Amino acid sequence: MTATAEPDLERLFEHTIERDQRIEPRDWLPEGYRKTMIRQIAQHAHSEIIGMQPEGNWITRAPSLRRKAILLAKVQDEAGHGLYLYSAAETLGADRADLTEKLISGRQKYSSIFNYPTLTFADVGVIGWLVDGAAICNQVPLCRSSYGPYARAMIRICKEESFHQRQGYELLMTMMRGTEAQRAMVQDAVNRWWWPSLMMFGPPDAESPNTAQSMAWKVKRHTNDELRQRFVDMSVPQAKALGVTLPDPELKWNEERQHHNFGPIDWDEFKQILKGNGPCNAQRIAHRRKAHEDGAWVREAAAAYAAKQEGRA
Numbered sequence: 001m002t003a004t005a006e007p008d009l010e011r012l013f014e015h016t017i018e019r020d021q022r023i024e025p026r027d028w029l030p031e032g033y034r035k036t037m038i039r040q041i042a043q044h045a046h047s048e049i050i051g052m053q054p055e056g057n058w059i060t061r062a063p064s065l066r067r068k069a070i071l072l073a074k075v076q077d078e079a080g081h082g083l084y085l086y087s088a089a090e091t092l093g094a095d096r097a098d099l100t101e102k103l104i105s106g107r108q109k110y111s112s113i114f115n116y117p118t119l120t121f122a123d124v125g126v127i128g129w130l131v132d133g134a135a136i137c138n139q140v141p142l143c144r145s146s147y148g149p150y151a152r153a154m155i156r157i158c159k160e161e162s163f164h165q166r167q168g169y170e171l172l173m174t175m176m177r178g179t180e181a182q183r184a185m186v187q188d189a190v191n192r193w194w195w196p197s198l199m200m201f202g203p204p205d206a207e208s209p210n211t212a213q214s215m216a217w218k219v220k221r222h223t224n225d226e227l228r229q230r231f232v233d234m235s236v237p238q239a240k241a242l243g244v245t246l247p248d249p250e251l252k253w254n255e256e257r258q259h260h261n262f263g264p265i266d267w268d269e270f271k272q273i274l275k276g277n278g279p280c281n282a283q284r285i286a287h288r289r290k291a292h293e294d295g296a297w298v299r300e301a302a303a304a305y306a307a308k309q310e311g312r313a
């Protein structure tokens with residue numbers, strides 16, 4: 001590439017974004033955009049993979065064959081989401097082994113929500129309803145992300161996430177029709193997961209350093225606070241239909257804003273978990289590291305086989 005060609009390429013990139021068209025792997029793109037996309041996609045991929053652990057915890061103890069089959073399918077979907085996303089990151093020149101290394105050495109993040117424990121089977125339902133529900137709010141707009149491979153991966157992921165949300169809600173509905181003890185179990189799980197779910201949308205807009213640039217590049221379509229509000233407004237009638245109380249005394253409809261007001265979020269708790277001090281941070285990473293090490297022989301065998309095939313050719 002010559003020095004004089006660069007401004008033209010940059011204009012072409014900006015023009016593509018302006019016209020709401022997709023940036024594809026063959027296109028020239030600014031280094032900042034590449035880095036931002038790799039960071040966002042890697043963090044998303046890691047979240048899918050680490051997110052298998054809290055619910056995977058309940059597969060062997062699911063209360064019926066039907067619940068076990070549903071949960072297995074759901075956790076397996078999350079593995080698939082991780083794989084589509086690592087592949088999307090590879091189209092930007094990222095190396096999958098390097099991304100995994102960064103995850104298990106703590107240099108890249110995953111969603112903090114997965115650092116909370118799953119104490120009862122009701123947690124499986126609440127994760128589906130609230131955590132996958134929040135993920136859908138975040139991810140539906142990403143189907144229009146400016147980076148083509150990411151946007152296309154998100155379309156498929158969102159379809160599967162809506163199954164996750166519904167299986168969770170249906171599980172909770174069933175438990176709410178059950179015994180007093182089951183209803184108490186659901187309420188307890190809602191109490192523990194509500195606030196962490198609101199934190200999933202990230203820090204308030206005023207403290208979100210990457211938002212402005214990501215909005216300009218159309219890799220992000222709405223701010224953290226907009227999406228959080230949308231999620232709250234969506235969840236209130238669902239909680240009512242379910243018969244549970246959301247643990248926020250300040251939660252109420254604001255006629256003027258046409259939105260629900262809600263109480264302050266404990267951002268100190270969020271920051272502590274980001275720093276690695278959540279209840280399960282160490283356990284999640286240790287488990288992922290062990291799975292990676294246990295799989296070393298598979299990678300070695302695959303590489304040896306590929307080398308042999310190449311030798312024959």
Ligand SMILES: [Fe+2]
Pocket residue numbers: 048077078081157161
């Ligand atoms: Fe997922």
Ligand SMILES: [Fe+2]
Pocket residue numbers: 078132135160161164
């Ligand atoms: Fe999911």
